[in-house]
Amino acid sequence: MTRLGVRENVVRHASELIGATPLLELTRTGAGSRLLLKLEQFNPTGSAKVRMAREMVLQAERDGALRPGGHIVEPTSGNTGTGLALMALERGYTFTAVVDGHAAQDKVRAMKAMGAQLVRVDSADTDVPSTVERRRVAAEIAAATGAYRPDQHNNPHNNAGYRELAGELRADLSTDVDYLLGAVGTGGSLCGTVEELRRLGSRVRAIAIEPVGSIIFGGPAGRYWQTGAGSPAGFPVGGNVKYAAIDEACQVGDVDAFATARVVARRIGILIGGTAGAAVFAALRRLVQLPAGSTAVVLVCDAGEKYLDTVYDEDWLLARGLYSEAAQQRVHRLFDAYDASLRLAAADARRAEFDDDRALAKTGS
Numbered sequence: 001m002t003r004l005g006v007r008e009n010v011v012r013h014a015s016e017l018i019g020a021t022p023l024l025e026l027t028r029t030g031a032g033s034r035l036l037l038k039l040e041q042f043n044p045t046g047s048a049k050v051r052m053a054r055e056m057v058l059q060a061e062r063d064g065a066l067r068p069g070g071h072i073v074e075p076t077s078g079n080t081g082t083g084l085a086l087m088a089l090e091r092g093y094t095f096t097a098v099v100d101g102h103a104a105q106d107k108v109r110a111m112k113a114m115g116a117q118l119v120r121v122d123s124a125d126t127d128v129p130s131t132v133e134r135r136r137v138a139a140e141i142a143a144a145t146g147a148y149r150p151d152q153h154n155n156p157h158n159n160a161g162y163r164e165l166a167g168e169l170r171a172d173l174s175t176d177v178d179y180l181l182g183a184v185g186t187g188g189s190l191c192g193t194v195e196e197l198r199r200l201g202s203r204v205r206a207i208a209i210e211p212v213g214s215i216i217f218g219g220p221a222g223r224y225w226q227t228g229a230g231s232p233a234g235f236p237v238g239g240n241v242k243y244a245a246i247d248e249a250c251q252v253g254d255v256d257a258f259a260t261a262r263v264v265a266r267r268i269g270i271l272i273g274g275t276a277g278a279a280v281f282a283a284l285r286r287l288v289q290l291p292a293g294s295t296a297v298v299l300v301c302d303a304g305e306k307y308l309d310t311v312y313d314e315d316w317l318l319a320r321g322l323y324s325e326a327a328q329q330r331v332h333r334l335f336d337a338y339d340a341s342l343r344l345a346a347a348d349a350r351r352a353e354f355d356d357d358r359a360l361a362k363t364g365s
Contacts, residue, residue: 013090014044015054019164023172023297026268026280027338030345031292035283038169039270041303045082045110048301052161052188053083056150057091059157068092071147075099075121075134077227078107079302080152080186085114096147098138100130104227106306131235152186153238159192165299166196175295181207181283182299183229183275184216184249187241189299194245207286208249209279211257216241217249225254225310225322228302229275252278258311259327260284261304265312267335271304274311284334288341 011017021042028034040048060066072088073096074080081097088095096117099108112118119141121133142149152158169177177197182190194206213222214230221233231237254274261277264270272280279298287296310316317323 014086015050015090017044018050018054019043020168021165023169024268024270026264026298027284027287027335028342029287029338030341030343030348033287033290033292033294033296035280035287036295036297037272037276037280037300038165038297040165040299040301041272041305045079045086046303046306047079047082048162048165048189048299049079050083050086051165052152052158052192053080053087053150055157055161056152056155057084057087057093059160060148060150061091066093066148070094071096071145073098073138073141073145073147073149074152075131075138076152077103077185078111078306079228081111081116082107082114084150085111085116089115094147096138096141098134098141100134102130102225102227104306104310106309110306131232135235151238152188153240155240158186158188158240159195159242162189162192163196165189166193166200166202169193169197169297170200170202173295176202177204177297178294179205179207179283179286179290179296180299181209181279181286181296183226183279183301184208184210184241184246185229185231185275186238187216189301191240191242191245193299195242198245205247206245207282208246209275209282210249210251211275211278212251212253214251217251219251225320226257226274226278228273229278250282252281254322255324255327256281256331258317258322259324260331261307261311263328263331263335265304267332271307271312272300273302273304273307276300276302276304277311281331284331287338 022039024037026035026037043050071094075098085095097111098119101122121130121137197204210216211224211226211230213224215221216231216237257274257278260281261272283296283298
């Protein structure tokens with residue numbers, strides 16, 4: 001029986017659930033600075049990248065690059081692919097994902113579950129992403145079939161897909177975002193959010209995180225296991241990495257990134273991805289140095305449940321030399337130090353209040 005005057009909160013498509021993801025305070029200092037997590041795993045597909053997948057597909061329709069019954073092809077490490085798979089099934093397209101063995105297998109399984117066609121490309125060394133080869137194969141498929149290839153590394157509608165995220169940060173906070181930290185792969189999530197925040201009047205400082213071994217910010221190329229971030233040797237950095245929008249860049253190694261993700265899971269019960277672990281690690285080390293009362297936000301771009309066989313699997317880490325109890329203890333100590341600073345600040349406040357009361361009592365007598 002219909003209840004008069006009651007407005008239902010029901011959507012008809014999963015893509016309508018994109019956005020409005022929560023902010024969670026991870027820790028704060030006695031000086032009043034706080035570290036917040038923008039939990040993008042609460043999007044459909046468990047990733048921020050569904051935002052840009054939607055925007056790229058909708059813009060391709062507006063431009064006529066995608067027509068009814070069309071075909072999409074894209075090389076992907078998984079999160080962009082699951083976003084494109086969702087948009088393809090909702091809007092009646094065929095989607096082909098070009099993947100390699102470096103991708104988290106749960107992402108690959110998710111794409112297949114949503115009807116994506118998978119083309120696997122593997123190099124002789126499966127310890128590094130086959131980014132260049134994936135791109136070449138995707139271009140060949142597009143040329144042979146006439147498929148639309150979004151090219152997430154250079155498509156400006158990747159960055160544009162995060163304008164809504166910036167608006168959410170402005171709406172959900174009573175203060176400015178002083179520092180925004182995020183892992184950089186295509187560059188869309190961090191650069192797109194920062195550019196829109198600044199357009200809206202923010203004075204945010206952008207800190208980009210990449211794996212040790214990535215070449216985006218000029219470091220030497222090397223092996224890394226963080227998926228969805230960084231660029232390996234030989235891969236041209238795309239135009240969506242807006243260097244002018246980034247104030248600072250730093251590299252975080254796999255051991256520290258994965259240790260941080262594991263510690264966060266133990267302390268707050270939320271699993272985050274490995275690249276988010278890298279960004280949180282950088283933020284934890286930086287927080288104590290920030291001006292009092294600062295607000296720092298980390299973009300947590302995907303869910304840790306996709307990495308139960310890797311980041312959260314001790315045997316997998318040990319087999320690759322990536323497990324370190326010492327690294328986890330260092331992260332625990334950072335959290336403990338911030339907790340201690342809060343207790344000290346509270347004690348100082350109580351002492352000051354006591355001194356004020358005594359001074360008033362003496363004045364009154």
